[in-house]
Amino acid sequence: xxxxxxxxxxxxxxxxxxxxLHGVDLDVSRGEVVxxxxxxxxxRTTILRAIMGLLERREGRIELKGRDVSSxxxxxxxxxxLGYCPEERGIFSTLTCEENLLLPPVTRAGSGMIVPLSExxxxxxxxxERARSPGTRLSGxxxxxxxIARILRTGADILLLDEISEGLAPVIVQTLARVIRELKxxxxxxVMVEQNFRFAAPLADRFFIIEHGRxxxxxxxxxxxxxxxxxxxxxxx
Amino acid sequence: MTExxxxxxxxxxxxxxxxxxxxxxxxxxxxxxxxxxGLLNIVNFAHGTMYMVGAxxxxxxxxxxxxxxxxALALVPxxxxxxxxxxxxxVLKRIYGLDNIYGLLVTFALTMIIEGxxxxxxxxxxxxxxxxxxxxxxxxxxxxxxxIYRVWVIVAALGLCLLTWAIIERxxxxxxxxxxxxxxxxxxxxxxxxxxxxxxxxxxxxxLAAFAGVLAAPLMQLTPQIGHSIIITVFGVVVIGGMGSIxxxxxxxxxxGLLEGVAKVYYPEASSTVIFVxxxxxLLVRPHGLFGKx
Numbered sequence: 001x002x003x004x005x006x007x008x009x010x011x012x013x014x015x016x017x018x019x020x021l022h023g024v025d026l027d028v029s030r031g032e033v034v035x036x037x038x039x040x041x042x043x044r045t046t047i048l049r050a051i052m053g054l055l056e057r058r059e060g061r062i063e064l065k066g067r068d069v070s071s072x073x074x075x076x077x078x079x080x081x082l083g084y085c086p087e088e089r090g091i092f093s094t095l096t097c098e099e100n101l102l103l104p105p106v107t108r109a110g111s112g113m114i115v116p117l118s119e120x121x122x123x124x125x126x127x128x129e130r131a132r133s134p135g136t137r138l139s140g141x142x143x144x145x146x147x148i149a150r151i152l153r154t155g156a157d158i159l160l161l162d163e164i165s166e167g168l169a170p171v172i173v174q175t176l177a178r179v180i181r182e183l184k185x186x187x188x189x190x191v192m193v194e195q196n197f198r199f200a201a202p203l204a205d206r207f208f209i210i211e212h213g214r215x216x217x218x219x220x221x222x223x224x225x226x227x228x229x230x231x232x233x234x235x236x237x
Numbered sequence: 238m239t240e241x242x243x244x245x246x247x248x249x250x251x252x253x254x255x256x257x258x259x260x261x262x263x264x265x266x267x268x269x270x271x272x273x274x275g276l277l278n279i280v281n282f283a284h285g286t287m288y289m290v291g292a293x294x295x296x297x298x299x300x301x302x303x304x305x306x307x308x309a310l311a312l313v314p315x316x317x318x319x320x321x322x323x324x325x326x327x328v329l330k331r332i333y334g335l336d337n338i339y340g341l342l343v344t345f346a347l348t349m350i351i352e353g354x355x356x357x358x359x360x361x362x363x364x365x366x367x368x369x370x371x372x373x374x375x376x377x378x379x380x381x382x383x384x385i386y387r388v389w390v391i392v393a394a395l396g397l398c399l400l401t402w403a404i405i406e407r408x409x410x411x412x413x414x415x416x417x418x419x420x421x422x423x424x425x426x427x428x429x430x431x432x433x434x435x436x437x438x439x440x441x442x443x444x445l446a447a448f449a450g451v452l453a454a455p456l457m458q459l460t461p462q463i464g465h466s467i468i469i470t471v472f473g474v475v476v477i478g479g480m481g482s483i484x485x486x487x488x489x490x491x492x493x494g495l496l497e498g499v500a501k502v503y504y505p506e507a508s509s510t511v512i513f514v515x516x517x518x519x520l521l522v523r524p525h526g527l528f529g530k531x
Binding site: 052053054073074075077078084086090092093094095099102103104105107149150151155185 | 426429
């Protein structure tokens, strides 16, 4: 088993008055792809937001590469190697496609995880064509590609991807699946929240099943086939 | 003598020039106000006060310290930005996330406090600041004579406005700023130290106001009230131009200054209200302002 790069211990989180995360325990190893699956409202997106320091109130312990980052500000977390792709994609309308792409500062120049701009444009040729278009004029698929591409050139080595396949055409979802495999082969650690289980199933090494704001089970890729019925029943699909 | 709609051309040109000068001040102030509102979400009532502080700092640098106008132009914006940063770090940061009305109330209170302090030390009778030697005299264009100092004010103010516009619209830092205006939390999640950015932007905005104050110092009687009398008009400008639009603030500031000038010639009674009449009309037709986005 390789080094644990991200671990959550008994993490609780709140939106205003409502208690959403109830003691999340989770750990991710270097180079691993894990998927958080569960029904809508189970708290998967909130877990990513909690990791990224974006909840107003949070308790529990979060460690990044062995360091306690439970009270670190979001920009410190980014500089420690987290790259965040939010569910709503977060494309800035007053910035062009290329300005969006270049927005996140290169925070870890020596990490060896930087994907150069030329390779990003190879991975996502549409973004090169649309470089000068305002960010929100891009199609949904292009916006999603931009949201992922944006965090690949900063030196981040742990990617938090929230619902990247949501609402996209099948051909684009296939492209994204190829991208995830490519990123894994480059050594990125990936935590993805997915509603689309068929998208996540072949990609992830482990699946954390989330319900009522906690992890209720962990399924290895190797056990997936025999537990498929159980998972489908759980997800209600 | 040439007349334009029954008014001597010289008089009209003179008022238009005055209008442009006032418009330049409106542009500088509304630019700062608009950038601050964009990133901090605070309606900074104290913005006019920082303009007043700029003028008084120039005065203080001159008489006890012997530092002339050019020193004031360079130092005062920096000093004022320092004061602004201190205020942002100690007071304003406590009210982020609260309703806009708190920002307005807090900055209104700051206005009262700072004006009170200035009144205690300098009184209300009005002080004079001399026009710098190098900029005295007139420029003769043939059809009219321009006071050199007023021309300088327009050039300097618009130059600084355009510099600010270029930084915001054409640089990486500016892109970060625009993104921070849209979604500060996400920008911070990308590794940008947004709290620091907010502090610097506030300092820059205050610096612009103080720069305008130094420019204005030789043109008027310095009293502690000059700040809040201009800020009301500048609020009108920002509402008409649309919050958050840089170019909109600059163009609207100039246009409304000119409009005031024209009103002074043809219907002086309306000159102090014409901006607010325009404001009401614009709000009826385009509630987000001429250049504002939905």
